[in-house]
Amino acid sequence: xxxxxxxxxxxxxxxxxxxxxxxxxxxxxxxxxxxxxxxxxxxxxxxxxxxxxxxxxxxxxxxxxxxxxxxxxxx
Numbered sequence: 001x002x003x004x005x006x007x008x009x010x011x012x013x014x015x016x017x018x019x020x021x022x023x024x025x026x027x028x029x030x031x032x033x034x035x036x037x038x039x040x041x042x043x044x045x046x047x048x049x050x051x052x053x054x055x056x057x058x059x060x061x062x063x064x065x066x067x068x069x070x071x072x073x074x075x
Contacts, residue, residue, distance in 0.1 A: 001044055001045065001046050001047070002044070002045045002047065003042055003043070003044050003045075004042065004043045004044075004045065005041065005042055006038075006040070006041055006042060006043060007041070015043075019033065019036050019043075019045070023035075023036070031047050031048060031050060032047060032048040033045060033046070033047050034046045034047065034048070055073070058073075
């Protein structure tokens with residue numbers, strides 16, 4: 001489950017559209033969004049489990065990946 005603070009969203013309407021699109025998608029290459037919940041301050045996204053942590057954090061930490069490593073990550 002991922003929790004997102006609404007005050008950090010730059011475009012809440014666009015975010016809501018993306019959530020609705022993700023809920024409809026069924027692809028082995030896209031993270032499955034099972035459900036979402038929201039209140040006035042937060043949105044909770046219930047997704048399939050993906051081990052290895054956040055891709056963004058790995059990109060920031062490593063700055064770049066070799067081709068073999070990138071192929072393994074995006075496999």
